Amino acid sequence: MNKEFNLTIKDYESGFFPTWCPGCGNFSQWRAIRQALVELEIPKEEVVLVSGIGCSSHMPNFLDVYGLQTVHGRGIPVATGIRLANPELTVLVYAGDGDIYGIGGNHFLHSCRRNVDIITIVSNNFVYGLTTGQASATTPVGTFTRTTPRGSIENPLNPSTIAISAGATFVARAFSGDLKHLAYVLKEAIDHRGFAYVDVFSPCITFNKNQTFDYFRERVYKLEETEHDKEDYFSALDLSNQRFVKDKLPIGIFYQIEHKTTYEERDFSLNQGIIPAHAPLDLTEEQIETITAEFY
Amino acid sequence: MKKDVIIRFVGSAGDGLVSIGILFSKILKKHNFNILGFRSYQSVIRGGYNTYQIRVCNNKVLSVGEEADIIFLLNKNVAELHKPTEGSKAMVIYDNDSFDLEDLDYPEDIKKLPIPLASITKEISKLRILKNIVGFGAISQILGLDETLIKEVIFEQFGSKGEEVIFTNNEALEKGIKYAEEHNWPELWEKHKYEKAQQMLISGNEALALGMLSAGLKFYSGYPMTPATSIVHYLTKHLPKLGIIVKQTEDEIAAIGMAVGASYCGARAATGTSGGGFSLMTEIIGMAGIEEIPLVVISSQRAGPSTGMATKTEQADLFQAYGASQGEFPKVIIAPYDVEDAFNVGIEALEIAEKYQVVVIVLMDLYLSESNSTVRKLDLRRKNKRFEILDNPPEDFRRYQFSENGISPRTIPGTKNGMFFTGSSERNEAGTSLASTLAGLPDTLPIRVKMVEKRMKKLDTLVKELENPQLEGTENAEITIVSWGSTINIVREAVLHLKEEGITANHLHLKYLNPFHEEVVTKILQKAKTTLCVEQNYTGQLRDYIRMKTGVNIEHKLLRWDGEPIVTSQIVAKVKEVVKNE
Numbered sequence: 001m002n003k004e005f006n007l008t009i010k011d012y013e014s015g016f017f018p019t020w021c022p023g024c025g026n027f028s029q030w031r032a033i034r035q036a037l038v039e040l041e042i043p044k045e046e047v048v049l050v051s052g053i054g055c056s057s058h059m060p061n062f063l064d065v066y067g068l069q070t071v072h073g074r075g076i077p078v079a080t081g082i083r084l085a086n087p088e089l090t091v092l093v094y095a096g097d098g099d100i101y102g103i104g105g106n107h108f109l110h111s112c113r114r115n116v117d118i119i120t121i122v123s124n125n126f127v128y129g130l131t132t133g134q135a136s137a138t139t140p141v142g143t144f145t146r147t148t149p150r151g152s153i154e155n156p157l158n159p160s161t162i163a164i165s166a167g168a169t170f171v172a173r174a175f176s177g178d179l180k181h182l183a184y185v186l187k188e189a190i191d192h193r194g195f196a197y198v199d200v201f202s203p204c205i206t207f208n209k210n211q212t213f214d215y216f217r218e219r220v221y222k223l224e225e226t227e228h229d230k231e232d233y234f235s236a237l238d239l240s241n242q243r244f245v246k247d248k249l250p251i252g253i254f255y256q257i258e259h260k261t262t263y264e265e266r267d268f269s270l271n272q273g274i275i276p277a278h279a280p281l282d283l284t285e286e287q288i289e290t291i292t293a294e295f296y
Numbered sequence: 297m298k299k300d301v302i303i304r305f306v307g308s309a310g311d312g313l314v315s316i317g318i319l320f321s322k323i324l325k326k327h328n329f330n331i332l333g334f335r336s337y338q339s340v341i342r343g344g345y346n347t348y349q350i351r352v353c354n355n356k357v358l359s360v361g362e363e364a365d366i367i368f369l370l371n372k373n374v375a376e377l378h379k380p381t382e383g384s385k386a387m388v389i390y391d392n393d394s395f396d397l398e399d400l401d402y403p404e405d406i407k408k409l410p411i412p413l414a415s416i417t418k419e420i421s422k423l424r425i426l427k428n429i430v431g432f433g434a435i436s437q438i439l440g441l442d443e444t445l446i447k448e449v450i451f452e453q454f455g456s457k458g459e460e461v462i463f464t465n466n467e468a469l470e471k472g473i474k475y476a477e478e479h480n481w482p483e484l485w486e487k488h489k490y491e492k493a494q495q496m497l498i499s500g501n502e503a504l505a506l507g508m509l510s511a512g513l514k515f516y517s518g519y520p521m522t523p524a525t526s527i528v529h530y531l532t533k534h535l536p537k538l539g540i541i542v543k544q545t546e547d548e549i550a551a552i553g554m555a556v557g558a559s560y561c562g563a564r565a566a567t568g569t570s571g572g573g574f575s576l577m578t579e580i581i582g583m584a585g586i587e588e589i590p591l592v593v594i595s596s597q598r599a600g601p602s603t604g605m606a607t608k609t610e611q612a613d614l615f616q617a618y619g620a621s622q623g624e625f626p627k628v629i630i631a632p633y634d635v636e637d638a639f640n641v642g643i644e645a646l647e648i649a650e651k652y653q654v655v656v657i658v659l660m661d662l663y664l665s666e667s668n669s670t671v672r673k674l675d676l677r678r679k680n681k682r683f684e685i686l687d688n689p690p691e692d693f694r695r696y697q698f699s700e701n702g703i704s705p706r707t708i709p710g711t712k713n714g715m716f717f718t719g720s721s722e723r724n725e726a727g728t729s730l731a732s733t734l735a736g737l738p739d740t741l742p743i744r745v746k747m748v749e750k751r752m753k754k755l756d757t758l759v760k761e762l763e764n765p766q767l768e769g770t771e772n773a774e775i776t777i778v779s780w781g782s783t784i785n786i787v788r789e790a791v792l793h794l795k796e797e798g799i800t801a802n803h804l805h806l807k808y809l810n811p812f813h814e815e816v817v818t819k820i821l822q823k824a825k826t827t828l829c830v831e832q833n834y835t836g837q838l839r840d841y842i843r844m845k846t847g848v849n850i851e852h853k854l855l856r857w858d859g860e861p862i863v864t865s866q867i868v869a870k871v872k873e874v875v876k877n878e
Contacts, residue, residue, distance in 0.1 A: 014717065016733045048709045050557075053720070060717055061733045066709040068560060069719030069729075070553070071583050077550035081557025081565070082709065084541050085515055089561070089709050107553075110546040268536040276541055277562035277708065281512025281680035283538075288676045291509065291534045295496040 005041040009034045012044060014064045025176030025202030025213075026056050026123055032179055033092070033121070034063070036187040042090050049092045050079040052099035055130045056123035056202070059094045073104030076111045079118045086277040087117070087264050090190060097124040101137040101159050108159070111195055112166035116263040119189050119196045122159070123176075125204035126211045133207035143210060160240035163197045164233070164255050170196035171236065171255040175220050176203065177213045181251065188253060194262045201251070216249065223252030230256045299329070299354045299485060302361040303435065306378050307370030310342040316370075316428050317348030318668060319453060321497055323432065324352045325670050326445045328493040332357040333668040336860065339522070339606040345377045352439075357669070358789035362863050365484070366438060368431055371395075380406045387438065387482065389431060409434075409481055416471050426468040433472020440487040443473060496671050500638045500664040500782075501526045503674065504594065507642020508566055509538065510676040515558035515565035517543040517551040522606050523662040524568040524596045548573035552580040552593065560589050562685065562708035564646050568594035571613050572603070574620070581655050582621030583720045588696070588704070588751065590649035596660035597781075599859045608859025609662035611781050612833035614841060617657045618810060626702075626754045628656040629810040633784040635669040637807070643678070651683040652703060652754045659809070661832065663861045664782035689714040694725040698746060702753030722747060759811035767820050769802030774875050776824035778850055780806045780838050783830055783862055790867035797868075799875055806838065818846040826878055828852040830867060 012034040020026045037047060047065035051057035053072035060067025070078045075093040083091040093100075100108050100122045111120065127145060128134040134147040138159065142151040163171045170192040174182040182200065189196035201220070203213050228235060228250075236255035242248060264270045283291075303320070307313045314335055321333045329352045338344040351361040363384040369375045372395035380386050382403035390397060393414035402408065411434055413427040420426060429450075436446055450465045498506070505527050508516075518528045531542045541558065545551040551567045559565040569577065574595040584591045597613045599605035617629050628648055632641040638660070645656040684705045686693070695716040697704045704725075707714025717723075721731035722744050730740040767776070769791060779787045784805045791801045804820055821827055821842070827850040829839040834857045839850045854870040856862045 016728065019732055019735075043712075044715055045710055045712050048561075051719075058729075058732050060719070061729055064715055066715050067717040067719075068557075068587070069717075069721070070556075071579050071720050074549060074553045074580060074583075077545065077553030078557040078560075080550075081515065081517070081554030081559075082561045083557075084543065084554070085558035085561035085563040085565070086710060106546050107550055110550070267541065269539045269541055272536070272539060274539040276514040276539070276558065277710075279514060279539055279563075281514075281564070281682070282678055283510060283676055285677075287534075287537060290537050291506070292496070292674075292676065295498045295502070 005043070007038060007044065009038050012037060012064055014062050016062055018062045019058060020055060021206050023205045024055070025125065025200070025204070026059070028176045028179045028182060029094075029121070029123060029200060029202065030059065030062055032183040032186050033094070035183040036190055039187055040190055042190070046088065047090045047092070048079070048082050049094055050075045050082065051093070052095035052104065053130070054096035054099050054128070056094065056096040057099060073099050073102070073107070075099065076104060076107035076118075076120060080111065080114070080116050083116055083118050084264070084267070084270065084276070086275055087270055088275060091118045092190070093118060093120040095122060096129070097122055097126065097138045098128045098136045101157055105137070109162070109166050112163050112168040112197065114263050115167065115169055115194045115260060117194055119198070121186065121189070121198045121200060123202040124159070124199050125202050125208055127204050127208045129204045129207050140210070158241060159199055160254055161237060164237050164240060168197050168255070169194035169257050169260050170253070171240065172198045172253040173201070173240070173251045174198055175201045175216050175251050177217055178220070178251070181222060185253065188256075192256065193258055194260060201249070219247060219249040220251045221248060223250050223254065230254065299352070301352050301366065301439065301484060302364045303350045303352065303366045303368070304364035305348045305368045305370065306374045307346055308342070308374060309337065309340050309344050309346055311346075311370045312425070312428070313337070313346050313348045313370070317350060319449070320432060320435075321350055321668055322453070323436070323441065323446050323449045324350065325495065325497045326449050326493055327441060327490045329354060330357045330670045331497070332360050334360040334663065334861070335666060337607050345374055358785040359864050360667070360861065362865060366435060368435065376400065389434060391427065407482070411472075411475055416475065417468065420467050420471070421464045423464065426464060429465050429468035430472040430475070433469040434476040434481065437473045437476035438481055438484050440483060440485040442487070442490055443469070445490060494673055496673060497668060498635060498671060499526065499666060499668050500632070500635045500660060501596070501666070502530050503635045503671070504632065504638040504642045504658070504660065505530045506674060506676060507639040508592070508646055510678050511643040511646040512564045512680045513540060513566060513646060514563035515541045515543075515555060517545050517554040517567050518569060519545050519548045519551050519573055521570045521573045523598055523665040524570050524573075524594060526665070527568050527594065548576040549580065552577040552591075556580060556584050556589050556591055559591055560708070564590075564650065566592035566594060566646065568596070570596050570598050571600050571616060574613070574616060578620040581627070582623060582625060584655050585621065585625030585627060585751070586623075586720055586722070587718045588653040588706070590653050591655045592645045592649050592658060593655060594658045594660060596662060596665040598662045599857070605859045607662070609782070609861055610832050610857060610859065611661050612837060612857070613659065614809065614837040617659055618841070620657070624748065624752065626652070626654045626751055627810060628652075628654055628758065629659055630656065630808055631659040631781045631806070632664060633781060633805060633807055634664065635667060636671045636674070638664065639674050647683075648758065652758055653684070653706065654754055659781065661782050667782070686714065687711065695727045696723060696725050696747065696750070698725060698750050701757040702750045755811040759813065762808045762811070762813070764816045765804060765806055765808070765813055765820070767802055767804050770800050771802070773800040773802040774825055774878070775801045775871055776804055776821065776827045777801055777830055777867070777871070778804045778806070778821075778827060778838065778842070779830045780809065783832065786862055786864055787830055787867060789864045790871065793864060793868050794871055799871060801871055809841070812845045814845050817842065818848055821846065821848045821850070826851055826874060828854060828871065828874055830854045830862060832856055832862060
C-alpha cells in the first residue's frame with residue numbers, strides 16, 4: 001500500500017451525474033471502474049479513458065481522469081496511439097457493442113493480436129441504444145428491433161471467442177448486475193500485462209426487453225467458482241462459446257496468459273525505455289549522420 | 297559549357313529499374329552534376345513497360361525533360377514496344393547477344409549502339425545483374441565520366457557485400473568502358489576532373505520525412521498505399537536509432553486514430569496516405585479539428601478516381617482536402633513544390649500543427665513524392681521548442697479557454713491537475729459536452745457560437761504568419777502563369793524558354809492553399825495582362841478554387857490528366873497560342 005495514495009472512489013467523479021436512464025447497466029460500471037482504479041492506487045492523472053459513440057461512450061464525461069471521446073468505433077486505435085506514445089499511462093477503452101463489435105470490429109480484431117497493454121471494456125446491451133433501438137452485432141437471431149421488425153435474421157457474433165482466437169491475452173466477461181464481481185474482473189484486467197478485454201452484460205432497460213437484468217441473473221455463473229483453468233486455451237474457447245449451446249452463461253476470466261510479450265516489449269524504440277511523448281525533439285549529430293548517410 | 301543530357305532506362309517491372317536508376321543517379325551526383333530522376337511505371341510486379349529517366353545538367357534541373365539523348369533498352373519486349381522519336385537523334389544502347397533491332401523500324405537519325413552484354417558478363421561472373429554495370433561503363437564513356445569516381449560509388453553501394461563483389465563490378469565497369477572505346481562510340485562530353493560533390497540525392501517523400509524528423513517527429517502511422525508508402529519505408533529503416541514509433545496499421549482509420557492518440561499525448565505525430573486512404577481518414581480529421589489536437593496528414597495525390605491509375609501522377613485532390621470531414625473547422629493545406637521544399641514543409645507542418653492545435657494537410661503528388669533530385673545539403677540541426685503545453689496548469693485550468701488568437705494552452709496526460717474531458721461533440725471552455733452533459737441548457741447556444749469562432753480565428757492569425765505568395769519574374773509580362781505543387785519548376789523552365797523566344801511570362805505559384813492569401817493573390821491577378829492556370833487534372837481545381845476565394849477568373853487553362861507529368865513544351869505551346877490570340 002502506498003501511504004501517499006489517499007484518493008477515494010468519489011474523487012474519480014467529474015461532478016456531472018450520468019445522463020443514462022435510471023437503472024441502466026452502465027451505472028455499476030461507472031462505479032466499478034473507479035473502484036478498480038482506487039484499489040490499484042492509480043493516480044487520476046495517469047489514467048486515460050477513451051470512448052467512442054453511444055450511451056456507454058458518454059462515460060469519460062463522468063470521470064475525473066483524462067477523458068477522450070472519439071468518433072464511432074475508433075476508441076481502440078486512439079487508445080493504442082496514446083499508450084505507445086506514453087507507456088507509463090493506464091489506458092482504457094470504454095464503449096458499447098455497436099461501437100466495438102460493429103463499426104469498430106476491425107480494430108477490435110487487430111488489438112487482440114497486437115497485444116498493446118490497453119484495457120477494452122465493452123458495455124454489451126445487445127442493441128443500439130442511443131439511436132433508439134436497432135439490432136447490433138450481438139443481437140440474437142429472431143429478436144424484434146426497429147430495424148428487424150420481423151425478427152433479426154443475422155447470426156450474432158460471439159466476441160469473447162473471437163478475442164481468444166485472435167490472440168488476446170486476457171479475455172473476461174462480467175455482468176452489470178453483480179458489482180462486486182464486475183469490479184474484481186476490471187481490477188484484474190487493468191492489472192494484466194498486455195491487451196485485456198472484458199465484455200460486460202449490461203442491460204438496456206429502455207430498448208431491450210429480452211436481455212434484462214432478470215434474464216442474466218437466472219443464467220450467469222462465476223468461473224471463479226468452478227474448476228476452470230484460465231490458462232487452458234481450449235477450455236476457454238469452449239466456455240466462451242457456451243451461450244450458444246446451453247442456457248447457462250459463464251462470467252469471469254475465460255483466459256489469461258502472462259508469458260506472451262507485449263507490443264511495448266517488442267517495439268524497437270519502446271524496449272529501450274523511450275517515452276516518445278517526452279523524448280527530446282532535437283536530433284543528435286550521430287542520428288543525423290546515420291539517417292542521411294544514404295543520400296550522399 | 298552548358299551540359300544537359302537525358303538518359304532513359306527502359307525495361308519491365310522486375311528488371312530492377314529503380315535500383316539501376318538510383319545507382320546511375322548516384323554516379324552522376326558524384327561528378328557534381330545536378331540531376332532529377334523519375335520513374336514511370338505500372339501497378340504490376342512483373343512485366344509491363346517502365347522507364348527510369350534521368351536528366352543531368354550542370355545547372356539546376358527544372359524538369360525531367362522530354363526526348364531522351366541516351367536510351368538503354370533492358371529487354372527484347374521493351375525494344376519492340378519502345379518508339380524512338382524522329383529528330384531526337386537518340387543513341388539506343390542494347391544487348392545484341394539477347395536481341396537485335398534489325399527488324400524494327402527506327403528513324404534514320406537514331407543511332408543504334410549494340411553491345412554484347414551477355415558474353416562480356418559471362419567472362420566475369422555468372423551474375424546477370426552485372427550486365428547493367430557493363431552498360432553503365434559504356435554510357436560513362438559517352439559522357440566522359442571519371443572511372444575512379446564511379447568505382448567509389450560501386451564501393452559505397454556494394455562494399456558490405458565483400459571484396460569479390462566489388463572486384464567483379466569494377467571489372468564489369470572497365471569492360472564496358474573498353475568496349476565503347478574500342479568501338480568508337482560517340483563522346484558527348486570530354487573527360488575531365490570533377491570537384492567533390494557536396495549535395496544530397498533524395499526523393500520528395502524522403503525529404504519530407506527528414507524535415508519531420510528534424511522537427512521532432514515521434515510517431516508516424518500508415519497503411520501501405522502508393523505513393524505515400526516510401527515515407528514509412530524510410531522512417532522504419534532507422535527506427536531503433538531514432539527512438540520513434542512507426543506503426544503499420546490495419547487500415548487508414550486506425551492510422552489516423554493512432555496518430556491523433558499519440559499527438560494528444562504530446563508526441564509530435566503524422567500519418568500519410570493517398571486519396572483512397574485519405575477518404576477513410578476524413579472523419580477523424582474532423583475529430584482532431586474539434587478536439588484541437590495537433591495533427592499532420594500527408595496525402596500524396598495519384599491519378600483517381602477510386603483506384604484510378606495507382607502509379608501515375610495527378611493534382612485532383614485539392615477539393616477532397618479542402619472539404620475533408622463534415623462541418624467547419626480550421627484546416628491548413630500546404631502543397632510542397634519541390635524536393636527541397638518538401639523538407640521545409642515537413643518542419644513547418646509539425647510546428648503549425650502544434651502551435652495552432654490544428655490539422656495540417658500536406659498535399660504532395662506522385663511526381664514530387666517519387667522524384668529523385670540532387671539538393672544542397674539539408675540542415676537537420678534544429679533547436680525545436682514546444683508550443684502551448686502546460687506542465688503546471690493553474691487551478692482554474694480550462695482546456696478550451698477563449699483567447700484573442702483562438703489558441704488555448706493544453707495539458708497532456710500524466711500532468712497533475714491537468715485532467716480534462718474532450719470529445720467529438722461541441723463543448724464549453726472546460727471541455728464539458730454541450731451535446732450531452734449540458735444538453736439543452738439555455739446558455740449553450742452562445743457558447744457554441746463563441747467556440748466555433750475561437751477555432752476559426754486560428755486561421756486569421758496563421759495567415760499573417762505564412763509567407764505571402766510572390767510573383768516571380770518581370771512585372772509587366774505578357775502573361776501570368778499560375779500553378780501549384782510539383783509543376784513549379786516545369787513552369788519556370790517554360791518561362792525561360794519563352795524568354796528565349798521573346799515572350800515575357802511571369803509566374804505565381806501557390807504553396808499555402810488554406811488559409812489563403814486572398815488579397816495578395818487578387819492584386820497580382822488583377823494586374824496581369826492575361827492569366828493561365830497550369831494543373832494536372834481535368835477540371836482545373838486550383839482555377840475554380842481561386843475564383844471561389846477571390847472572385848478572379850483565370851482566363852486560360854492548361855490541364856493534363858493522362859497520369860504523366862506536364863512537360864515544358866506543352867506550356868510553351870499553350871502560352872504562345874494564348875499570347876497570339878490576345
